[in-house]
Amino acid sequence: MGRVKPKFIKSLAEKLLETYPDRFTESFEENKKAVAELTDIPSKTVRNKVAGYITRLVKRRKAREKAEQAA
Numbered sequence: 001m002g003r004v005k006p007k008f009i010k011s012l013a014e015k016l017l018e019t020y021p022d023r024f025t026e027s028f029e030e031n032k033k034a035v036a037e038l039t040d041i042p043s044k045t046v047r048n049k050v051a052g053y054i055t056r057l058v059k060r061r062k063a064r065e066k067a068e069q070a071a
Contacts, residue, residue, distance in 0.1 A: 005053055009046065012039075013053040026062065028055045 016038060017024060023034045032051040041047045 005049060009049050009053055013050045013057065016050070017054055017057055024054050024058050026055060026059050028052060031055050031058075 016035065020034070020038060023038070024031050028051060031054050032048060035041070035047055035051045035054070039047070039050075041050065
């Protein structure tokens, strides 16, 4: 099982993904740079957690789309 993320990290990540869906990919490194550009989060740890959660959401979305196409 994974680690539980705080609500503020999840809500910020979902808001960023909703606002800028084309800026994020399945690459954590690219997402980390995009989060740094789009927000003013001073903490590197929080910024990385947000980028990691966005990466996870993007991968889930791609897998769901792929499963729907196969069915």
